[in-house]
Amino acid sequence: MLTMPTRYNWLKLQQFCQQVFQKAGVPAGSAAIVAESLIQADLRGVDSHGVVRTPIYLKRVEKNMIDPFAEVEIVSESNATILIDGHNNFGAVIGMNALTLALGKAEQNGAAIVGVKGSNHFGTGAYYAMKAIERDMILLVMSNASQTMPPTGGVRPFIGTNPLAVGVPSNEELPYILDMATSVVARGKIIVSAQKGEDIPFGWAIDKEGNPTTDAQAALEGSVLPLGGAKGYGISMFIDILSGVLTGAGFGKYVNNMYENWNEPQNVGHLFIAVDIKRFLPVEHFKARMDQYIREIKREPKAPGVEEILIPGEIEHRRTVERKKNGIELPVQVVKELDAIGRSYGVSLAEAACQNYSNEESA
Template identity: 75%
Template sequence: MSLPTRYDWKKLQDFCANVFSAAGVKKEVADVVADSLIQADLRGVESHGVVRTAIYLKRIEQDMIDPFAEVEIENESVATALVNGKNQFGSVVGTKALEVAIKKAKENGAALVGVKGSNHFGTGAYYALKAIEQEMILLVVSNASQTMPPTGGIRPFIGTNPLAVGVPAGKEEPFIMDMATSLVARGKIIVAAQKGESIPLGWAIDKGGNPTTDAEAALEGSVLPMGGPKGYAISMFIDILAGVLTGAGFGKYVNNMYENWEEPQNVGHFFIAIDIKKFIPIELFKQRMDQYICEIKAEPKAPNVEEIFIPGELEHRKVIEKKTNGIELPLKVVQELQKIGERYGLDITQAQITLNTEEVTNNG
């Protein structure tokens, strides 16, 4: 059996940034987009990683993303702002909005920043980690195109609208919650359909509103919200904050990046930043967080459980492992990136690394 092909994360990031630059994107924009993609892969969120390179490029080519747009603050007060992304890359828009939120939070203790005119902005953890570096608490949400029905409905109306929270700690790893509001990622259903496998009952419904274990029927229908009505309510509230309040699209007016080639996505986001130092000294907060985390991890464990984890801890360990051993990409993604590289005179094999058998064994 041949060893898996992996890619050095820094070289893979450089490859992606060079691809976007070769496509005419400014270097500072290309660097942010590539960073967002690689950080997702490092944390094990492959659905938001370099697999998105091709669709991002296609949307540039079809004038569905404006990589030259200047993100603007349209309306603001001392602690609030409305950012217009002007259809720039979502990760660039999100980064700008985060900078505004952190600046205002440092000045006023907290800040609320809404965003309209954006695109898919990657993982929420990408922004949570940046806020943690600034010793801030961050809550960030985004809406998305239709994939889930309202409870009692049978067709998609709201997105799997994600919610992320980041909280710094001291010696312990920070608390990072990053989740969609669906029971399961739609990408898992796509994989099951490709393999001809069934899916667990409760993941999705078919287009007639019937529970199904058929992955193909599920893709024609809808994924279901986590916790039934509770997940639906949370997703709807995110849509209100990120879409209705900001002037961005909401519900059926958030356009699908893979299907709509006539209009921009007009995705909305919402950032809430809190300056911890305006409440208690930062070192005291970190000590209290460490105590809290340690006491949780020391709780009695259920049978066959070796360790209790806090949100974000497993992803942090994946980052360490992948930075050491490389990012493994599916063959289909590798082939796609190879073709993209050839188009722009770039060679993805320059980022390739190979582990010997001993290294693979020692690193699990």
């Protein structure tokens, strides 16, 4: 029996995803953004937001739950703010529109806040933070999500694992990139564990009766737990307020689940806050101060058994370097799903397998 490869060249895998989306009728520019956002997640080790999402994205296009041709509309604008309506296009496409507007307005006015309604799952916040860093901007981005967490003291899901990301550039040191869910763990990791047939750690989730569970499937039927108990719950609430209540997007139970609701769009909301560093300090001066700050943190005395103090984003950077060199390892079930999708559109997944390429091409 022929064994399917499970390790893939990142560039070729990105091309595969882009071609599949295009074959599904997604405009080329949008297909490129969505594919890049997925691969960047896999490279950083956030596999729950990587190519594993390709099948559900395609299905939502097929079922008219995502409109890849929708025009992103500016609803209102002031010197410092913009509200946009994504009209149910891909979340990553809408997110890139919001980022572009936020960075442009921040360059003009020093800072900008862009609110988003009418969106979908937009990938990882780090995807946008890294692009802002390339422009010497500080970015804070947040998004709400469909119900997966109970309020503290509750049993039934009411709020999402609403993520928050912050990107800050540096010079010689790695940039600061915080990208976190407000749950103990992103629900996507539980989905991946369920697909692999693996248990999850105790303390990640409760079942539908409110009992702690290590069964990934029972966790998916129940609720993910907030990070830090009531503190994570409170943070998730303010993200929902700023991303959903403030923008006119869905909030709480009005953000629809992309895996379960096939009658209504998700109506996810986001909020992008961009800060132009040079309005405070010369950029190189700021970056030098960031380098100093990071170096001093990393020189702090280490606890017993700790070899190195890391900053947010450093582990993900190292994974990116390793995976660009050695390939992205995909679960067998994900490979089977992608292969079937590729065959249906006449696009070969096997051509992206690492063994077909030299180390130079994989780097």
